[in-house]
Amino acid sequence: MKELAPRVRLASVLALLALLALVGTSALSDTIREPDKLVILSTTDVKGKTSPCG
Amino acid sequence: MTYGQVAVVDNGGFFPESDAQQDVAWFMMDAMRTLGTVAVGTSEKELRWGIAYLKSQIARAGLPMICSNLMELPSRRPALKPYVIEKVGRVRVGFFALMSDKVDLGPARDSLKIEAPDAVARRTVDEIRKKGATVVVLLSQLGKVESEDLVAAVPGIDAVICGHNVPLIQKGRMVKNTVTSYGGEQGQYLSRTLITLDARGHMTTGDNESFILTPEVGEKPEMAKLVKDFEDALNEKQRKAEKERAAESVAAGQQATDHYIGADLCIRCHAGEGKQWKTTAHSLAWQTLVDAKKDATADCIPCHVVGYQQPGGFQTSADALRLGNVQCENCHGLGTRHDDYGKGAQVTEATCLKCHRTETSPDFNFGKYLPKIAHSNTSGETIQNMKNKVSPMMKSSGSN
Numbered sequence: 001m002k003e004l005a006p007r008v009r010l011a012s013v014l015a016l017l018a019l020l021a022l023v024g025t026s027a028l029s030d031t032i033r034e035p036d037k038l039v040i041l042s043t044t045d046v047k048g049k050t051s052p053c054g
Numbered sequence: 055m056t057y058g059q060v061a062v063v064d065n066g067g068f069f070p071e072s073d074a075q076q077d078v079a080w081f082m083m084d085a086m087r088t089l090g091t092v093a094v095g096t097s098e099k100e101l102r103w104g105i106a107y108l109k110s111q112i113a114r115a116g117l118p119m120i121c122s123n124l125m126e127l128p129s130r131r132p133a134l135k136p137y138v139i140e141k142v143g144r145v146r147v148g149f150f151a152l153m154s155d156k157v158d159l160g161p162a163r164d165s166l167k168i169e170a171p172d173a174v175a176r177r178t179v180d181e182i183r184k185k186g187a188t189v190v191v192l193l194s195q196l197g198k199v200e201s202e203d204l205v206a207a208v209p210g211i212d213a214v215i216c217g218h219n220v221p222l223i224q225k226g227r228m229v230k231n232t233v234t235s236y237g238g239e240q241g242q243y244l245s246r247t248l249i250t251l252d253a254r255g256h257m258t259t260g261d262n263e264s265f266i267l268t269p270e271v272g273e274k275p276e277m278a279k280l281v282k283d284f285e286d287a288l289n290e291k292q293r294k295a296e297k298e299r300a301a302e303s304v305a306a307g308q309q310a311t312d313h314y315i316g317a318d319l320c321i322r323c324h325a326g327e328g329k330q331w332k333t334t335a336h337s338l339a340w341q342t343l344v345d346a347k348k349d350a351t352a353d354c355i356p357c358h359v360v361g362y363q364q365p366g367g368f369q370t371s372a373d374a375l376r377l378g379n380v381q382c383e384n385c386h387g388l389g390t391r392h393d394d395y396g397k398g399a400q401v402t403e404a405t406c407l408k409c410h411r412t413e414t415s416p417d418f419n420f421g422k423y424l425p426k427i428a429h430s431n432t433s434g435e436t437i438q439n440m441k442n443k444v445s446p447m448m449k450s451s452g453s454n
Contacts, residue, residue, distance in 0.1 A: 038145050038257075039060045040191060040247040044217035045239035047099070048070025048078045050281055053343060053354030053414070 059143030065193045065217040066095030081284050083115040092140045093149035095193030096121035098157040105162045122150045123174040125167045139187050145255045148187030150178045153195045179210040188255035205232035212257040213247050226262025233260025240413045286347050293350030300369035313366025315389030317381040327429045334427045335436035340378030357409035
């Protein structure tokens with residue numbers, strides 16, 4: 001059985017849910033709050049993982 | 055700080071690694087679409103069921119999957135959309151994607167060809183720029199070194215997301231004029247590339263950092279529910295398939311000379327070791343799967359039971375009482391090979407690494423972990439550690 005730390009809860013598709021925490025609220029709004037910045041949020045090689053096992 | 059110009063992308067390599075998990079593939083495509091993903095790269099993993107299957111799923115989900123150098127044979131036309139240009143706030147951003155020409159395309163190998171990434175990149179960047187993109191992002195499945203070499207050689211790429219067996223590096227760096235991202239895999243991390251723009255929307259500076267997604271990171275409840283409902287349904291579906299497989303495995307197991315026997319038999323003679331084992335988290339491994347409703351999920355079961363789908367080993371949850379948990383034979387080998395133990399069969403790091411892999415047990419250290427479960431250690435520390443590390447949020451979601 002795997003050791004449980006660090007506790008990674010989110011995986012794959014859920015990963016993108018973190019975007020609010022990482023770029024601030026209303027991040028997906030078209031409103032330009034910092035017009036000189038562009039943010040690219042990315043995941044890679046998710047390999048079908050939707051969450052950890054147990 | 056709040057940013058208004060945000061694009062969400064996936065670099066590809068998101069299809070599952072098992073043929074039995076086609077449901078996961080289409081679910082992930084739907085989920086990415088729901089999340090508003092503006093571009094999705096492609097790897098050979100997405101071709102595991104052939105190009106026709108992939109195309110049908112792209113059309114069904116409406117997902118913007120791209121690959122610039124994957125060509126159909128004999129026409130040599132792009133098999134997928136080669137790039138997308140998205141208006142993100144006031145900026146026109148061009149996304150293109152590359153695969154390595156060294157990978158095996160599996161069932162698609164006779165109908166597809168991967169063109170040389172370097173030449174395709176030059177051509178595609180020119181085309182994207184001519185169409186008005188002021189920022190160009192490469193979704194690369196070339197691996198770390200080849201990705202870096204390419205952006206160093208091909209001008210005009212502002213950012214590259216590096217994928218395909220690329221280790222996590224928390225901070226990206228500049229390779230000539232390109233900011234790189236090494237965001238880690240299996241959905242445990244989210245990478246943020248921050249591009250500063252001039253008045254004409256061109257990049258002036260770039261920065262990148264990847265974040266581990268711990269329970270402290272926020273999530274949308276409705277999306278979390280969508281995933282949980284899917285996982286629960288998948289677990290039940292796999293439970294039915296498991297029963298069908300089990301009948302065949304049991305028959306094979308009865309004929310096998312070497313097979314698993316379960317801890318109960320071992321403990322008849324090794325009572326002290328059995329008693330100590332019950333003070334370790336290994337003895338609770340099955341319950342963690344039950345709590346997470348992953349007790350029929352084939353990806354998870356092997357590291358939580360004895361001899362999954364092997365002769366004499368765990369076949370279905372009906373075997374959990376006898377063969378659930380990480381037992382004697384997980385570490386010491388088949389019970390029917392008991393006589394080998396005295397002939398040099400040892401618990402080595404390789405024994406543990408079958409389950410304590412980077413993605414499942416990132417802190418694993420053989421020298422530190424082995425004493426925690428050694429038969430001389432009755433402290434119960436691994437169980438205590440497990441309880442301490444389960445946050446209230448995790449307990450309520452039933453996940454680890």
